Amino acid sequence: MYKLNLDIQAFLANDWQQAPKVFKGAFPDFEDPIAADELAGLACEEEVSSRVVVTKGNDWEVISGPFEDYDRFGETHWQLLVQAVNHWYPESQPLVEAFRFLPDWRFDDLMVSFATPQGGVGPHIDNYDVFIIQGEGQRRWTVGPKGNYQRRGGVTTSPLIEDFEPIIDVVLEKGDVLYIPPGFPHQGETLTLALSYSMGYRAPSQQELAGQIADQLMDEDKGHKRFIAVDGAASHGTVSLAEQQGIMQLIRDLCNDTDNVVKVLGKLLSQNRFDLDIQEDESIDADALVEALNEGAVLMRIGGLKVLKMEGDSQARLFVAGESVIIEGASEEELIEVSNSVNVNAELAQLPHWQGFFVQMLQKGYFYLGED
Ligand code: SIN
Ligand code: CO
Numbered sequence: 135m136y137k138l139n140l141d142i143q144a145f146l147a148n149d150w151q152q153a154p155k156v157f158k159g160a161f162p163d164f165e166d167p168i169a170a171d172e173l174a175g176l177a178c179e180e181e182v183s184s185r186v187v188v189t190k191g192n193d194w195e196v197i198s199g200p201f202e203d204y205d206r207f208g209e210t211h212w213q214l215l216v217q218a219v220n221h222w223y224p225e226s227q228p229l230v231e232a233f234r235f236l237p238d239w240r241f242d243d244l245m246v247s248f249a250t251p252q253g254g255v256g257p258h259i260d261n262y263d264v265f266i267i268q269g270e271g272q273r274r275w276t277v278g279p280k281g282n283y284q285r286r287g288g289v290t291t292s293p294l295i296e297d298f299e300p301i302i303d304v305v306l307e308k309g310d311v312l313y314i315p316p317g318f319p320h321q322g323e324t325l326t327l328a329l330s331y332s333m334g335y336r337a338p339s340q341q342e343l344a345g346q347i348a349d350q351l352m353d354e355d356k357g358h359k360r361f362i363a364v365d366g367a368a369s370h371g372t373v374s375l376a377e378q379q380g381i382m383q384l385i386r387d388l389c390n391d392t393d394n395v396v397k398v399l400g401k402l403l404s405q406n407r408f409d410l411d412i413q414e415d416e417s418i419d420a421d422a423l424v425e426a427l428n429e430g431a432v433l434m435r436i437g438g439l440k441v442l443k444m445e446g447d448s449q450a451r452l453f454v455a456g457e458s459v460i461i462e463g464a465s466e467e468e469l470i471e472v473s474n475s476v477n478v479n480a481e482l483a484q485l486p487h488w489q490g491f492f493v494q495m496l497q498k499g500y501f502y503l504g505e506d
Contacts, residue, residue, distance in 0.1 A: 136161055136232040140311075146235075151263060154277045154318050156304050157311040164309035166269040166329050167226045168219065170248045173329070176216055176223065177201050181409050183217040187255045194256040194294065213253035213324065218243040218408035221438040227476065233265065233333050238440055238473075239403040242334040249273065249324035256294045257321040259283065263335040264314050268306035271328025275312050276300035278319040295319055306330070338402055346402040347388060356394075359384060396444045400453030404440040410455065411436055412499035420489045423496065423503075431503040433478040433492060439500050443473035452491075454500055463487035 139160050149155045177184035177199045184199030189211040204214070220226045226244055233241070242262060249271075266275070278298030286294035298319045305325065306312060314320050322330070338346075351357030361381045368374040388394055413436075427433065435441065442453045450464040452473060461469070464487055471482065478501070483492050495501040 136164070136229050138232045138235075138311075142235045145313075149313060149315075150236075151315050154302055154312070154314045154320070156302060156306075157313070159309055160311035161232075161267065161309040164267070164269065167229050167331075168223055168246060168329070170270075170327075170329060172223070173216055173219070173246055173248050174201070174204060174214065176219065177214055179222070181411075182222055183408055184215065186212055186214050187253070188212045189252055189254060189256075194254075207250075210251045211253055213247055213249040213255060215245060215247045215255070217245050218406075218438060219246045220244040221406070221408060221411050221436070224437055227437060229267070229331060230333070231476075236335060239442055240335045240337060241440075242336045243406075243408055243438065245332040245334060247328075247330050247332070249322075249328045249330070251324050251326060253324045254322050256286070257297060257319055258294050259317060259319050260314070260334075261316050261336075263316060265333040266306070266312045266314070266322070267331040267333070268308055268310045268312075269329035269331060270308060271330075272305055272307055272325040273328050273330060274305045274323045274325055275302065276321050276323075277302040277312070277314055280317045281319075283319055336407075342402065343398070346398050347394075350394065350398050350401065351388075357388065359387070392446065393448065396447050396451075397458060400442055400444045400447075400451070400458060401456050404442045404453040405456040406438055406440065408438070410438055410500075413502060414499040415496050415502075418493055418496045420493050423489060423493055424484055426503045427480045427484060430506075432506050433480065433483050433496075433501055434504050435476050435478075435501055436499070441473050443469045454495065459491060459494070461487060461491045464491075 139162060140157055145155075176182050178201055180200055182199070184201065186197045186199070186201065186204075186207060188195045188197070188207065201214075220230050220243060226246075230241070230244055276298075277300060279301050283295040283298060285292045286296055302312075304312065361377070361384060363377070364380070365374070365376060423433075439455060440453075444451070444453065449460055450462060450469060451458055451460050452469060453459070468482060468485075468488070472478065472488075478492070482488055492501060496503070
């Protein structure tokens with residue numbers, strides 16, 4: 135169990151999305167949820183997103199996984215980064231749970247890094263919030279003020295930026311946490327062989343929202359309303375202000391349509407950026423589910439799956455991995471419980487109106503039957 139020793143109310147009021155902060159000893163008695171060799175093994179898998187970054191003087195080389203072996207990288211100056219470890223390694227879920235004071239829809243993934251001395255990814259800016267949790271070893275972190283930073287070496291496509299003046303300069307040790315909101319430049323430098331954990335959080339961009347609105351309208355063959363002119367044209371070549379406003383009102387209408395908003399956001403926010411470890415089980419049916427639960431099996435979500443309930447939804451519905459699923463007869467309390475629980479209450483799962491949902495989820499490989 136990972137218990138975060140942090141004043142959550144104060145953090146949310148003063149720091150979250152606002153300012154970087156160091157929490158020394160945030161996890162007293164921290165134990166690494168994964169060993170370096172297990173992480174290295176995960177990065178051998180095709181489906182797992184991984185990279186090695188090699189430090190070369192003032193430059194950094196990125197090599198994408200999967201990897202067969204790491205011998206060629208030597209003893210120092212490199213770092214292995216593995217994304218979405220929580221999708222592939224269920225033992226990392228207890229660490230994720232320690233951060234569930236933030237809503238599931240905001241959570242992106244747990245990235246785990248193994249770094250050798252002098253390894254690091256270089257100075258950069260992320261567009262997501264991150265909590266960096268230090269496991270084994272020591273890493274020195276610098277964080278600079280928000281601002282406009284030049285791309286490294288003037289290369290506009292580089293993910294790296296020029297060096298910055300730090301406002302935080304700290305050595306993280308086992309159990310320490312560094313929180314960095316979007317936009318603050320930062321850089322980690324490895325002092326001793328180190329494992330660290332990055333809990334990343336995102337919110338959708340206008341681009342992603344607009345894309346999802348368009349997908350939703352296409353899926354349902356909706357959105358055919360067009361602008362109707364009320365006044366004559368101002369002059370041949372001009373689009374009047376009233377016309378501009380009138381046309382854009384069509385978009386505002388979509389945003390005011392509650393049912394549309396629920397579906398657009400439910401689908402968008404329940405999707406994952408990284409692959410899930412889906413193991414379909416087409417053979418399962420309601421009898422097999424009930425029998426397994428009666429024999430003590432535990433019905434669980436696969437790692438990283440998002441099961442969201444939209445407040446104010448007029449339908450008894452959950453959004454799962456970008457899909458809308460109606461559960462006829464489910465109460466508001468039941469929907470909230472299922473959206474909150476990684477392990478499903480066995481009694482609830484056997485209620486006649488829920489059996490169909492869970493059978494469907496097991497068949498699709500979003501849930502599985504495991505042991506406690
Ligand atoms: C790292 O662990 O060095 C990368 C994490 C980050 O900068 O967000
Ligand atoms: Co970063």
